[in-house]
Amino acid sequence: MTDDLISYINSLGVSRYGFFDAGKVIPDNWKGLGFGISFSIKLSEPIVRDIKNGPTKTYFSHYRSVNNHINEVALKLTIYLQNMGHKAVPIPASQTVSEGNEIKGVFQHRTAATLSGLGWIGKSGMFIDEKLGPAVRLGTVFTDMELTPQVPVRKGKCGSCRLCVQSCPAMAIEGKEWKAGMERNLLYDARACSSYMKEAYKDIGRGVVCGICMSICPRNDS
Numbered sequence: 001m002t003d004d005l006i007s008y009i010n011s012l013g014v015s016r017y018g019f020f021d022a023g024k025v026i027p028d029n030w031k032g033l034g035f036g037i038s039f040s041i042k043l044s045e046p047i048v049r050d051i052k053n054g055p056t057k058t059y060f061s062h063y064r065s066v067n068n069h070i071n072e073v074a075l076k077l078t079i080y081l082q083n084m085g086h087k088a089v090p091i092p093a094s095q096t097v098s099e100g101n102e103i104k105g106v107f108q109h110r111t112a113a114t115l116s117g118l119g120w121i122g123k124s125g126m127f128i129d130e131k132l133g134p135a136v137r138l139g140t141v142f143t144d145m146e147l148t149p150q151v152p153v154r155k156g157k158c159g160s161c162r163l164c165v166q167s168c169p170a171m172a173i174e175g176k177e178w179k180a181g182m183e184r185n186l187l188y189d190a191r192a193c194s195s196y197m198k199e200a201y202k203d204i205g206r207g208v209v210c211g212i213c214m215s216i217c218p219r220n221d222s
């Protein structure tokens with residue numbers, strides 16, 4: 001069964017994937033879905049390199065296309081799992097639900113990706129894929145199909161690098177090394193990042209992308 005699932009995932013056009021134990025992180029309303037699939041799609045390297053001092057219109061278009069692809073992959077996986085008699089929930093690629101002062105998605109894809117052993121969280125709060133670097137976008141599907149989880153990654157590997165801290169125009173990045181379970185707001189101020197993007201890049205996708213911290217990260221060359 002798992003071999004069939006793996007063949008199917010590979011046929012969907014993902015860059016990397018992993019399985020995780022969702023028992024401790026699944027939202028209360030979906031208890032019973034004890035496992036998850038995390039997958040990544042690598043962004044176009046030349047488009048990411050062009051970001052330099054701010055996002056380009058081509059980057060925004062690419063970002064949206066990749067998000068659409070992630071949603072499609074997650075939906076196809078959900079249908080596949082359901083057809084095999086399982087329950088499944090696809091998490092939207094990019095959806096913001098505000099909770100009080102916090103800006104976040106219904107579930108953080110980066111948490112799923114670290115639990116799946118795909119990589120770690122950088123000082124910037126970005127997910128950094130061990131093999132592909134930070135220029136990836138992530139998708140997540142929860143399921144009750146029993147999967148063999150990978151070994152989670154539990155700490156960051158930025159070391160002495162502070163390039164994103166120095167380059168962020170919103171001064172939103174604190175510069176702390178990530179450890180599993182750390183609150184996101186200890187790494188960076190999502191509200192400061194969002195406010196800056198909305199004002200500075202309002203002519204590019206109404207200010208929902210920036211990408212500077214991703215583009216300058218030396219892990220792009222890893």
Ligand code: SF4
Binds near residue numbers: 170173188
């Ligand atoms: S996306 Fe831009 S504004 Fe937000 S943290 Fe990264 S560099 Fe700063």
Ligand code: SF4
Binds near residue numbers: 123158162163213
């Ligand atoms: S730029 Fe440096 S400090 Fe920032 S996430 Fe990348 S490796 Fe870590």
